[in-house]
Amino acid sequence: MYPNWILQRAYLTPLRKALAYKKQSWTFQELQDLSIKRARQLVALGIQRGDRIAIMGPSKPELVIVMYACMHLQCEMVMLNRRLSQDELAYQLEDSGAVCVLIADEDIAKLPPETGHYLFSTIEEGVERTVDIEKEWPLHQTTTIMYTSGTTGFPKGVRQTVGNHQASATASVLNIGLQAHDVWLCAVPLFHISGFSILVRSLLYGNQVVLYDQFDVEAISQHIIVGEVTHMSVVAVTLERILHTLEQHNTKASPHFKLMLAGGGPVPVDYLVRAHALNLAVAQTYGMTETSSQTATLASEDAMRKIGSAGKPLFFNQIKIAQPNAKGEGEICIRGPHVTPGYIGRFAQKDATMDGWLHTGDIGYIDKEGYLFVIDRRADLIISGGENIYPAEIENVLLTHPAVKEAGVCGVADEQWGQVPIAFIVLHEQASVEQLQAFCLQKLAKYKVPKEIIITDSLPRNGADKLLRRKLLQ
Template identity: 85%
Template sequence: MYPNWILQRAYLTPLRNGLTYNGQTWTFQKLNDLSLKRARQLTALGIKQGDRIAIMGPSKPTLVITMYACMHLQCEMVMLNRRLSQAEIAYQLEDSEAAAVLIADEDVEKLPLHTTCHLFSAIEKSTESAIDITKEWSLNQTTSIMYTSGTTGFPKGVRQTVGNHQASATASVLNIGLQADDAWLCAVPLFHISGFSILVRSLLYGNKVHLYDQFDVEAISQNIIDGDVTHMSVVAVTLERILHTLEQKNAQASSKFKMMLAGGGPVPVDYLKRAHALNLAVAQTYGMTETSSQTATLANEDAMQKIGSAGKPLFFNQIRIAEPNANGEGEICIRGPHVTPGYIGRFAEKEVTIDGWLHTGDIGYMDEEGYLFVIDRRADLIISGGENIYPAEIENVLLTHPAVKEAGVCGIDDDEWGQVPIAFVVLKEQVQVEQIQAFCQKKLAKYKIPKEIIVTDELPRNGANKLLRRKLIN
């Protein structure tokens, strides 16, 4: 048994600031008091200890307090993605068999029609019922359930236990270190593993979370310039926006800013070089919903020597490459205490691991020194005339063109070659498509050059801003 994280943190550092949002600050004691009150209000509404509860709302303090209340009640929290369609949410509610839905007032129209729910505003006004809050938790207790983005087939509801989250948070701090005044800027959604893991680390480490409910690149860049925060989690597209803003301001990251963790897929090498020039320490990391965030992270001291690598496995974790080809490339497999014990709903009977290893569906290789390089998703692989084409490789080339802001590549059927790549680009300045094609011809093998380049206003992304290649041609 392990201590209730919220009670323990409030006991250890009650007066330390735990959350900042829009100019307001809450201590860990205040967060505990508010979440205990909310737990009593939820109990009065009929929610019982251990219930499976669906939650949806923007990343604001009310959502944090509601999550902490559910954790006090040892509920299994189904994190609903605010960017999904009503049909997609309906699937998750049906599949999870959630006993209740807790939702922010501004999100209620996102729910399927006739869904019974408790509005945050109504919960805050409700009466309270006495409840005995458990002071200890089991490592096997499911804390959160997050649905995979569904790159193939139906989305799967992934269980994440107390033990999974603790192992992930502990391995992370063993890697990046910890000081009492560390502050983690959170501009990634709390319904996603990258966002929720920041809250978990805050409770376990006792560091402050500087919370944003949307990605405000001007304000965030200023936080980094001023040294208001020490850490941040990003994906490639948000990293590029920060880099662009710093470059436009002719500014560098403060010496107080320690580390930016970049996940959600391979980060273009050009971005890493630009960050280095801005004194912005970026550590590429690799993880997934099934691993409660990070599995491997590149140490900052290796950033330029091993550029493009996701680093080595964190302390408790193991990685191997299954069925490698002649170049050592194969499926990335993971083992460790951070790996989910299983799924729920229609995939409840599905085995998560094979002989103890999670098969990720990602393609990569490990170099002779044990550094992991993630190439691409197996599901996104393009096979053209028998040649394997990784979309990320083409995207990386496109992103080095000075006029290209974002790029996405997928395969389309071709009578002659089976499949050929096509590209979608968002521009930051006007350029002829023919010029981009000529640029690609200088940097890519002929079979990798996109058959067509389409200019668009935006690329399809999920709630965590990860590119959804399967939706590029929909």
């Protein structure tokens, strides 16, 4: 048994700032009191201890309080992605068997028709009913259920337990270190593992979270320039926006800003070089929904020496490469206390691990010093004339062109070669397709050069801004 994180944190540091949003802030004691009140209001509406509840809303304090209320009731929280279509949400709601949806008022139009729900405003205005709040939680208790992005078929509902989240947070902090006055800026969605894990670290280590419901690059960059925050989590596309803004302002990160964790897929090497020039410490990480956030993280002191690496496994974790080829490249497999015990719904009978190891579907290698390099998703691999082509390699090259803001690469069928790569590009400034192809020819083998380059206004991304290559052709 482990302590109820919310009660224990409020007991240890009740007056310390826990959460800030725009011009408001809350202490850990205030969050505890509000979340207990909300738990009593949920019980009055018929929510019972241990129910499986779906939750949807923007990353605002109201969502944090509702989630903490559900945690007090030891409910299993199905975290719904606000960017999904009604059909996609309907699948998750049916698959999860959630008894109802707790939803922010502004999101109600996103729900499939005739879905049982309670609006946040209805809950907040409701009566309270007495309920005993457990002071301890069992390690195996499922806290959150998050659906994978469905890159390999139907999305899977992944269970994440108290033990999973706790092991992930502890290993992360053993790696990066956190002090009482550190402040984590959260501009990633709370329904995603990267966002929720920030809240878990806040509760376990007593750090303040500065919350953003939208990615405001000017305001966020200002926090970094001034040094009002010390840590932040990003994906490649949001990192590039911050880099571009700092460069446009001809300024650098404050020495008070300590570390940016970059996940959600390989970070282009060019971004890491630019960040280093701006005194912005970036630690590339590797993790997934099934591992409750990070599995490996590159120490900041190795950032330039091992550029492009996701680092070494965190303290409690293990990584191996299954069936490596002659170059040592193979499927990345993970073992540790942060790995999910399994799935729900249509995948409930699917084992999460084989002989204790989670097979990720990602391709990578481990160098002689034990550093992990993630090459790409196995499902995104392009095989052209018998040659393996990794989309991330082509994207990395394209992103070094000064005119390219974003790049996505996928394979299309070809009668002669089986598959060939094509690229979709978002531009910073004017550049012709011919210029971009000539640029690629200088840096890539001819068979890797995109056979077609399509200029577009945006690329398809999921709720965590991760590129969805399978949707590029759509």
